[in-house]
Amino acid sequence: MIHMNASILDGSFYFTISLIMLIVSFIGYFIYIFTANKLVSTASFIVVAAAFALQTFAFIIRWRYSYQIGIYIPPLIDLYDSLVFFAYVILFGFILLKLFYNFNSLGFIMTFISICALGFATFYPLSTSAIEPYIIPALKSYWLLYHIISLFLAYGAFAAAFGIGILFLLKYNQLNVIKQNKNKKTDDKKNNLNAVKKIALIIFYPFTLLYKQFILLSPSIDILDEAIYKVVVFGFLFLSIGIVIGAAWADNAWGGYWSWDPKETWSLITWITYAVFIHARLTKGWNEKKMAWIAVIGFIVVICTYLGVDLLIPGLHSYISPGAAPIL
Amino acid sequence: MLSKLNKFFSSIKLAIILFILIAAISIIGTVIDQGDTLAQYKIIYGDTVFHILYWLGFLNIYSSWYFIGLAVLLILTMITASANKLPKVIKNIIEPYTSFDNALKKNSYKAKYTTIQSSKSPSEILNIAEKTFAKKFGKPVLKNLDGNAGKNAVHNKNSSGNFLFFSKNSIFRISPNIAHFGVIVVLTGVFLGVALGYRSYTNIKVGQTVQHSYLLKNNNPVLLPFKIKLDNYATKYYKNGMPKAYISTLTIIKKHIAILTKSIRVNHPLTYDGITIYQASYGHYKPNAAQILVLNLKNKNKNNKRLIYAVPGKLYNSKISNIKFSFNFFKNPAKNQIPFYISIIKNNKTVTRPIVFQELPYRTKKGNMPLFFAKYNNNIAFVFAGIKTYYYSGVEITKNVDTYIVWIGSAILIFALFFSFFFNQKSLWIRVIPSEEKEKTNKIELLSVPNKKFASFYSMIDRLTEIFKKQI
Ligand code: HEM
Numbered sequence: 154m155i156h157m158n159a160s161i162l163d164g165s166f167y168f169t170i171s172l173i174m175l176i177v178s179f180i181g182y183f184i185y186i187f188t189a190n191k192l193v194s195t196a197s198f199i200v201v202a203a204a205f206a207l208q209t210f211a212f213i214i215r216w217r218y219s220y221q222i223g224i225y226i227p228p229l230i231d232l233y234d235s236l237v238f239f240a241y242v243i244l245f246g247f248i249l250l251k252l253f254y255n256f257n258s259l260g261f262i263m264t265f266i267s268i269c270a271l272g273f274a275t276f277y278p279l280s281t282s283a284i285e286p287y288i289i290p291a292l293k294s295y296w297l298l299y300h301i302i303s304l305f306l307a308y309g310a311f312a313a314a315f316g317i318g319i320l321f322l323l324k325y326n327q328l329n330v331i332k333q334n335k336n337k338k339t340d341d342k343k344n345n346l347n348a349v350k351k352i353a354l355i356i357f358y359p360f361t362l363l364y365k366q367f368i369l370l371s372p373s374i375d376i377l378d379e380a381i382y383k384v385v386v387f388g389f390l391f392l393s394i395g396i397v398i399g400a401a402w403a404d405n406a407w408g409g410y411w412s413w414d415p416k417e418t419w420s421l422i423t424w425i426t427y428a429v430f431i432h433a434r435l436t437k438g439w440n441e442k443k444m445a446w447i448a449v450i451g452f453i454v455v456i457c458t459y460l461g462v463d464l465l466i467p468g469l470h471s472y473i474s475p476g477a478a479p480i481l
Numbered sequence: 482m483l484s485k486l487n488k489f490f491s492s493i494k495l496a497i498i499l500f501i502l503i504a505a506i507s508i509i510g511t512v513i514d515q516g517d518t519l520a521q522y523k524i525i526y527g528d529t530v531f532h533i534l535y536w537l538g539f540l541n542i543y544s545s546w547y548f549i550g551l552a553v554l555l556i557l558t559m560i561t562a563s564a565n566k567l568p569k570v571i572k573n574i575i576e577p578y579t580s581f582d583n584a585l586k587k588n589s590y591k592a593k594y595t596t597i598q599s600s601k602s603p604s605e606i607l608n609i610a611e612k613t614f615a616k617k618f619g620k621p622v623l624k625n626l627d628g629n630a631g632k633n634a635v636h637n638k639n640s641s642g643n644f645l646f647f648s649k650n651s652i653f654r655i656s657p658n659i660a661h662f663g664v665i666v667v668l669t670g671v672f673l674g675v676a677l678g679y680r681s682y683t684n685i686k687v688g689q690t691v692q693h694s695y696l697l698k699n700n701n702p703v704l705l706p707f708k709i710k711l712d713n714y715a716t717k718y719y720k721n722g723m724p725k726a727y728i729s730t731l732t733i734i735k736k737h738i739a740i741l742t743k744s745i746r747v748n749h750p751l752t753y754d755g756i757t758i759y760q761a762s763y764g765h766y767k768p769n770a771a772q773i774l775v776l777n778l779k780n781k782n783k784n785n786k787r788l789i790y791a792v793p794g795k796l797y798n799s800k801i802s803n804i805k806f807s808f809n810f811f812k813n814p815a816k817n818q819i820p821f822y823i824s825i826i827k828n829n830k831t832v833t834r835p836i837v838f839q840e841l842p843y844r845t846k847k848g849n850m851p852l853f854f855a856k857y858n859n860n861i862a863f864v865f866a867g868i869k870t871y872y873y874s875g876v877e878i879t880k881n882v883d884t885y886i887v888w889i890g891s892a893i894l895i896f897a898l899f900f901s902f903f904f905n906q907k908s909l910w911i912r913v914i915p916s917e918e919k920e921k922t923n924k925i926e927l928l929s930v931p932n933k934k935f936a937s938f939y940s941m942i943d944r945l946t947e948i949f950k951k952q953i
Contacts, residue, residue, distance in 0.1 A: 241736050292750050340713040352559075375936035385903040391900060397891040406748045406876040409680050410887060411671075413543050415511040425504045434933075436493045462511070 155203045158233060158275050163284050165275075167211035168237050174204040175244075175264050180263035189370055194257040198253075205244045211242070219284050228284055229301045236274035238301070239459070240267040242309030246384075250313060254380055258371040262316035280354060281406050296402035303395030310373055310388030311427075314381050315452035321377040321445040327368040378441040381448050382434065389427045396420055419458035426451045489563040499555045506551070510542040541698070544675075547640055556668055563661045570654045573906075577622060577648040578592075581910045585928055592930045593942055598922040599953040603643035606925060610645055610911045613949045616845040616907050617941060618647035628763075643915070645844040648908040650863050652931070654899030665898055670883050677940030678882040679703060684873045685711040686766055689735065694878045705878065706754055708734040712742065714763060727760055729874040745876075755880060762875030769794050771808045771821070774864040775799050778856075790869050796826065801861050803828060808865075809835070823863050832857075839864055906932040925953075 158165040182198030184190070211229075219228045228234050247263035252254045268443040274280050354361075369378070399417070400410035411417060433439040490496065512536065514525075522540055523531050538545035558773055585592060600932035604626040611621060624647035663670050681703050683694035690710040693702045712730040719725050732742040745751045750759040770790035777785040789797050791808040798805050805826040814820035840851035845852060845866060853865040910928040927946060931938040 252519065254650070328802075370732050372923040373936070380935060380936045382935075386898075389897070393891075393895055397888075397895065400891075401888070402882065404881070405750070408750065408757060408760070409881070413510060413515055418507045418511045422504045422507050425500045429500050430719060432497055434492050436497070 158281060160283070164214035165210040165233070167207050167238075169212065169270060169275055171207045171211070172275055173269065174200050175208070175240075175268050175271065178204065179261060179264040179268060182264060184255075184259065186261060186310075186370065194260065197260055197264075198251060198257075198409050201244060201260070202248060205241070205248060206247065208237070208241050208244070211237075215284070222284065224284065226295075227298055229298065231279040231280075233274050235301070235305075235459075236280060238305055239308060240270040241275070242305045243267045243270065243312050246309045246313040248268055250317075250380070250384075251383070254372065256317075256372065256380075259313075260317050260321060262319060263313065278389065281402075294402060294406065296398060296405065300395055300398045300402055303391045305396060307388040307390075307392035307395055308459060309382050311423075311448075311452050311455045313423040314384045314388065314448040317377055317384065318379045318448035318452075319446040320371045321374060322442070322449070324368050324371050324374055324377065325442055325445070328374070344389065346348060346440050373439065378444065385430055385448060385451075389424075389431065392420070392424055392427065396424060415464045416458065419462050423454050423458050426454050452476065485887045486543065487565065490558050491565045492558075493562070496558050496562070499551055499558065501886075502547070503551050503555070504726065506542060506548050509539060513539050513540060513542070514543045514642065523536055523601055523752060539781060544698070550614065556665055559665055567658055570658060573654050574652050577651045577908065581642075581644065581912050581928060583927070584908070584910055584930060586893045588930045589601045591934045592928055593939055595927045595946060597925040597927070597946075597953070599925055600922045601953050603915055603923060606913050607643060607645050607911065609952045610949060614645075614647060614909060614911070614945055614951065617649075617945065618907065619649045620647075622648045638746075642912060644736050646908070646910055648906070650904045651908070653900050653904035654906050656897045656904070658895035660894055660901055663890050663892075663894030666893060668889050668890075670886030670890055670911055673883040678880040680876045680877065680879045682761060682875060684764070685709060685729075686873045687711055687714050687871065687948065689873075693906060694876075697877075703878075705756065706742070708736075709758065709876075709878075710739075711874055714874045716763065727763055727874075729760055729876065731876075732885070735760075737790040755882075757879050757881060759877040759879070760874070761877040764873055764875065765870045766873045767871040772866040772869050774796075774866055775801070775806075776862040776864065777801050777860070778862055779860045788866075795822075797863060804857070804861055806863070819853060821853075821865070823857070825857050836863075838863075847867045905935075907938065 160166055178197040178200040180199065181193050185194040185197065215228045217235075219226070229238060243263055244267050247256075247259065247267075250259060250263075288405065372380075400421075403412065403417075404410040426447065430444060430451060433444055433447060485743060491553075507641045519531075519540075522534070525531075525532060534540055537549070542548060567725050579587070585594060595846050601609075607624075607626050611624075615621075623644070625642065625644055653679075680692035680697045683691055687693050687947045688711065690708050692708045694705060695702055710732040712732055714727075716724050717726040717728065726746050728741065728744050730744045731751060733740045733751075741753065743751045743759060745760050747760050750757050770792045773791045775787045776788055787800070789799075791797055791806075793808055793810055796805050797808050805823045807826070808821065809824060810821050811818070819838045819840065822837050824835055825832040836855045836857055838855045841852040841854045841864075843852050844850060852866050854862065855865075857860045876945050910926070912926045912928075914924045914926065916923050927942075928939075929942045
C-alpha cells in the first residue's frame with residue numbers, strides 16, 4: 154500500500170507539491186548539464202525559489218495549525234517535521250550559494266538531496282505528517298526549537314559541503330586526466346586499445362561528453378575549495394551551538410548534560426570529523442583533495458547521526474516511537 | 482629531549498590521530514550498549530564473549546582508562562600547541578609589521594606580489610593607494626609617504642622608503658588559541674564534574690521517605706545529605722489518553738524538619754543544597770488492586786459497607802455470613818462482556834458459578850468512571866469502583882559540580898570559533914621605489930598576504946589593483 158502525506162490541513166499537501174516542483178527543477182538542471190543552456194538553469198532556479206517560498210508558506214500553515222490544536226511548540230518534533238525541515242534548509246543553502254557564488258552546476262546535486270529528504274518524508278510509512286494534539290512531556294521546552302534549528306542549519310551546510318566536495322573531486326580528477334593526457338600525447342599514437350574498450354568508449358561516449366560539459370560548467374577548483382571551507386566552518390559553528398544547547402537542555406530535563414546516548418555520541422563523532430577537517434587544512438601535505446574527501450565522508454557521518462541512529466539504535470532521541478521509551 | 486617532546490605534542494598530525502581514535506572508540510560505545518548490569522551482559526553475550534568485552538573495557542568504554550587517557554592527551558596537545566603559537570600571535574598583534582622583504586620571504590606560498598610602473602610622484606601614488614585599498618583594508622598601520630623621497634632610499638630598514646602598510650583583523654589571530662582554551666575549560670569542567678559529582682537514581686513509593694540513591698554507573702548506594710519524601714505522584718493525561726505530565730510532589734526533610742515541599746515534573750527539577758532532583762520515570766510497585774465496595778444488603782445501618790482493595794486472585798473476608806470472595810478477570814472474555822467477576826467461597830467451598838458484574842447507570846463523582854455491580858444471594862453485593870494503582874516515582878538525583886565551568890568554556894569556544902572563522906587577518910604592503918634616473922617612471926610593488934589561501938582574496942586584490950592602476 155502506498156502511503157502519501159498530503160493534507161491541506163496540516164500543510165503537508167504544499168510540501169508534496171513542492172516535491173513535484175523540485176523534481177521539475179532537478180530535470181531542468183540535468184538538461185542544463187547536457188546543454189549548458191543558461192535559460193534552462195535560470196528557469197530551474199526560479200522553480201527552486203518558488204518551491205522554497207511554497208515550503209515557507211507550508212511551515213507557516215503547519216505552525217499555525219499546531220497552535221490551533223493546542224501544542225504551543227513549533228512543529229519540529231517528529232520524523233516528518235525534521236525531514237521536511239532538512240529539505241528546506243538545504244534549499245535555503247543552495248539559494249544562498251547560488252546568489253553568492255553563482256553555482257549553477259551545484260543545482261542538480263542540491264535539488265537531488267532535497268528531493269531525497271522530501272520524498273522520504275512523504276512516502277516512508279513511519280513518517281506521518283499528522284500533528285497529534287499532544288506531545289510527550291520532555292519535548293515541551295523552548296530549548297528544543299533552538300536546538301533543532303541550529304543543528305539543521307549545520308546539517309544543511311554539511312550537505313552543501315558534500316555537494317561542492319563532489320563537484321570538486323569530479324573536477325579535480327578531470328584536470329588530472331587532462332594533465333596526464335598532455336604528458337602522454339606522444340606515445341598515445343600507438344593506439345593499443347582492444348575491441349572491448351573501443352566498444353565501451355563508443356557506448357559511453359554521450360556520458361563522457363556529459364561529464365566534460367559538467368566539468369566545464371563548474372567553477373574553478375580554487376573557488377570550490379574555498380566554498381567547501383567556508384560552508385563547513387559555518388556548519389561547524391552551528392553544530393557546536395546546537396550541541397551546547399542540547400547539553401543545556403538535557404541538563405535541565407534529565408539531570409546531566411551528557412549521557413553518551415547514541416545520538417549524542419554520534420553528534421560528537423560528527424563534530425570531531427569536521428574538527429579534523431578544519432585542522433587538516435593547517436597540516437602540510439593534506440591538500441585540497443583530502444579536504445574534499447573529508448567533506449564527503451563528513452556528510453555520510455551526518456546522515457548516520459541524523460537518520461541511522463534513529464532507525465538502528467533506540468535512545469533518548471528516537472523520532473520513531475515517542476513516548477515508548479521508559480524514560481519520560 | 483624537551484624540544485622533541487614539545488614538537489611531538491604540538492603537532493596537528495598527533496591531534497588528528499587522537500581525534501580519529503576518540504571517534505573510533507565512541508563508535509564502539511554506540512554499537513555495544515553501555516551501562517547495563519553485569520548480569521544483563523552475561524545474558525546478552527554469553528560468558529566467554531562477556532569476559533572478553535569486560536576485559537577490553539567495552540562495557541563501560543567512556544570511563545575506560547584508554548578513553549580518558551586519549552582525552553588527557555588531547556588536552557596536553559592543545560595546551561602545548563597553543564602555548565607554542567602564542568608568542569608569535571601576540572607579537573603579530575602588537576607589532577604586525579616586519580619589513581616588506583621579510584614579509585615576501587616568509588609568505589611566498591600564499592602572498593601575491595605585483596609590480597606596476599607609474600610616472601606620478603611617490604606621495605601622490607601612495608595617497609591614491611590609501612584611498613583605493615582602505616575599503617578592504619582599513620587604515621594603514623604604517624605610513625611613510627615622503628620620508629626619504631628623492632634621496633637614495635635604504636630598503637632593508639622598515640622605517641625608510643615610501644610605503645604603506647595595512648593590516649586588518651590582526652587581533653583575531655588569537656581566536657584559535659582562545660578556541661583551544663575554551664575546549665580546555667570545557668574538558669576541565671567535565672573532569673571535575675566526573676570526579677566530584679555523581680548521577681544516581683532511586684524509586685520512591687508514594688508516602689515513603691528515602692535517604693539513599695543508587696549510582697547510575699554501578700548501582701552503589703549514595704547517602705544523601707537529606708531525606709526525600711514522596712507525598713504524591715500523578716500522571717496527567719490528554720483527552721485521548723496520551724500522558725501530558727508526570728508530577729511528583731516531594732518534601733525535603735533535614736533532621737526531622739520538613740524544609741520544603743515542591744512538585745517536580747520533566748524539565749522542571751528541584752535543586753536543594755547543590756543536589757538536583759529530576760522526574761525520570763514512574764511505575765507501580767504492587768499489582769493494581771480493584772476498589773471493591775462490599776455492601777451488606779440485610780443490614781440497613783449506616784455501617785453496612787466496607788471498602789476492600791482487592792488484588793486479583795487473592796482471597797478476602799467480607800465479614801458477612803462467613804463469605805469470602807476473590808476478584809478475578811476472565812481469561813477469554815466474550816465480546817461486550819464485562820471482563821471481571823467475583824468468586825464466592827463459603828464455608829471453605831467454592832461456589833461454582835462466577836458472579837458476573839453488571840454496569841450501573843451511575844458514574845463515580847471522582848473521574849466520572851462507570852460503576853459495576855454484582856450480587857450474591859440477596860444478602861451481599863459488590864460494587865466495583867475502579868482500579869487503585871500504587872505508584873512509585875523514579876527520580877534522578879544528581880550532584881552537578883562545576884557545571885558552570887562547562888557552560889563558560891562552551892561560550893568561550895563558540896565565540897572564539899565565530900571570530901576565527903569569519904575574521905581573517907589580511908595584510909598589504911605597498912612600496913614605491915623611485916627611479917634613480919630623473920624623469921623615468923617609479924616602480925610600485927604590491928604585496929598582499931591573506932591568513933588563509935582563499936580564491937576570493939586574490940580576486941579582490943586583482944580587482945582593487947585594476948582600479949588602482951587606472952588612477953595612476
Ligand atoms: C578539540 C577541539 C579543537 C577545536 C574546536 C579546535 C579549533 C581550532 C580552530 C577553529 C582553529 C583555527 C583554524 C583556522 O584558522 O582555520 C584551530 C587551529 C589550530 N589548532 Fe585546533 N582545535 C581543537 C583541538 C586542537 C588540538 C588537540 C590541537 C593540538 C595540536 C590543535 C592545534 C591547533 C593548531 C596548531 C592550530 C593552528 C593555529 C594557528 O594557525 O594559529 N587544535 N583549532
